[in-house]
Amino acid sequence: MGSNILYIEDNPDNMVLVKRALESRGYKLLQAMTGLEGVAAAQEEDVDLILLDINLPDIDGYEVARRIRSSAKHALAYVPIIAVTANALKGDAERALSAGCDVYMSKPINIRELWARVEAFVPSPHKPT
Numbered sequence: 001m002g003s004n005i006l007y008i009e010d011n012p013d014n015m016v017l018v019k020r021a022l023e024s025r026g027y028k029l030l031q032a033m034t035g036l037e038g039v040a041a042a043q044e045e046d047v048d049l050i051l052l053d054i055n056l057p058d059i060d061g062y063e064v065a066r067r068i069r070s071s072a073k074h075a076l077a078y079v080p081i082i083a084v085t086a087n088a089l090k091g092d093a094e095r096a097l098s099a100g101c102d103v104y105m106s107k108p109i110n111i112r113e114l115w116a117r118v119e120a121f122v123p124s125p126h127k128p129t
């Protein structure tokens, strides 16, 4: 199993934080700053998990999740998607799940929670399994 993680996020501070946290565990981070870039990266790259911000400058994370799930690329029907939302109201979480996300976590990003959520789907390359 690979360890390529695509993070779709328009906030540079979060991008840097998550990049450092995941690379320290041996994952490779692919970065997309808009929803459309993220959908394109998911189509074109070999991606093992997607971290998805909901508030994006073009299409929102719900629409990104729907487009990824309905892609003609077969693997994207099953790739794990973790939604990352700033508005952790119950409705947002349910919307993320119904758009095709597997789980959600709320901002501000907690690094230990991030590691645990990611490792639940994709084992860390730095840890023997």
Ligand code: MN
Pocket (backbone or CB within 6 Å): 009, 010, 011, 053, 054, 055, 056
């Ligand atoms: Mn955002």
